[in-house]
Amino acid sequence: MFSEPERAVSRRMLMAYADASGQLNVTTAAPPKSWGWQGRTLSGRVDTLDGPAWLRLVHAHTDRANGKLWDGPRAAEDCMPPAVPRPRLRRRLAWVMSADSYLAELYDLVAEPTVTTDSPVLRHHPDLPDVWWVTLRTALDTVSTVATDRVAVRQAYLDRAMPQYLRHEIDTTVPAWSTAHGDLHWANLTCPTLTMLDWEGWGIAPLGFDAATLHTYSLLVPEVSAQVREHLAPVLNTPTGRFAELVVVTQLLQTNSRGDNLELEGRLRHRAAELLDDLR
Incomplete structure (x- = not known):
């Protein structure tokens, strides 16, 4: 959704993404390319023993690795009824490296595309049913x-x-x-x-x-x-x-x-x- 961040951030996130893949025992067919704002998140398709999935990595400075943004997906998994269509959260792990905290979340893969891919702002008519x-x-x-x-x-x-x-x-x-x-x-x-x-x-x-x-x-x-x-x-x-x-x-x-x-x-x-x- 956002462009790749500056090289130092990109390198750090890609290394952490590889660490998360190893800890969760998943493999990637291609490097992840779905970046969040200013490189705060990095996501991509992975393969697991149970089939394809989606791995999302979140970074925060350790003193900010808490609260609603850190725990929101897990809370949604616990609280949202089945009538709310969302990707199910399979596994979750967090770790700290010096002043950096990381959160890896493994979701069911959603195969269909988002309405927009490069911005939250709509610029075309999606002709939704x-x-x-x-x-x-x-x-x-x-x-x-x-x-x-x-x-x-x-x-x-x-x-x-x-x-x-x-x-x-x-x-x-x-x-x-x-x-x-x-x-x-x-x-x-x-x-x-x-x-x-x-x-x-x-x-x-x-x-x-x-x-x-x-x-x-x-x-x-x-x-x-x-x-x-x-x-x-x-x-x-x-x-x-x-x-x-x-x-x-x-x-x-x-x-x-x-x-x-x-x-x-x-x-x-x-x-x-x-x-x-x-x-x-």
Whole structure:
């Protein structure tokens, strides 16, 4: 999904990936090429005695190798009902090398591609079947009912960030909370059969957060953003859903300030103005 990081990071991660392969007794037919942001993760297909699988390696500095991002996939494996389509976690191991901590996770292989492969932002019409949307709606409804003490979005963050990045004074009090995947963009969804990937950050968020995330990452393709609004209308077409959209717009405007997702900035500003007008 992201480009290969600088050479020192790449070399360190590839060595750790080889270590993980040995400890898990898996083999690779080709070097892994699926990089996460700034080389934080490295993933690829592997072969096991039980058939093909997917190996994902996560790196963190040792003082940060804890909390929701470190434990999210394992918690999802324990808590998510079968109605939520996701790759099953088979094995997990962690180890420390000086100031670096690594986590290796072995998953069932998902053969179908993600809707986008190089960015969370949608730039084309994927022509998804109706059953895909029905499965997504059912999955999001199911996720929203899962009890958890994990937190995906914090009220304190919204109190600080929403006025800053929306450039508008607003009541930042979340009207309703529910459990969310927390990172529901197009590079975390497969097609034509739906599987929801990357469960690091799931937890409590503003009601409608997942639907709002998918809609916001669709703004460059108006036909698809309209589909999102149509299929997820019971969540999005409400005051709580519009507030959740403002939350996601805030987050992505913050990424714009760091130089990321710049192609969305104009659409984000336009959508923010529409939503703020609706909330008046």
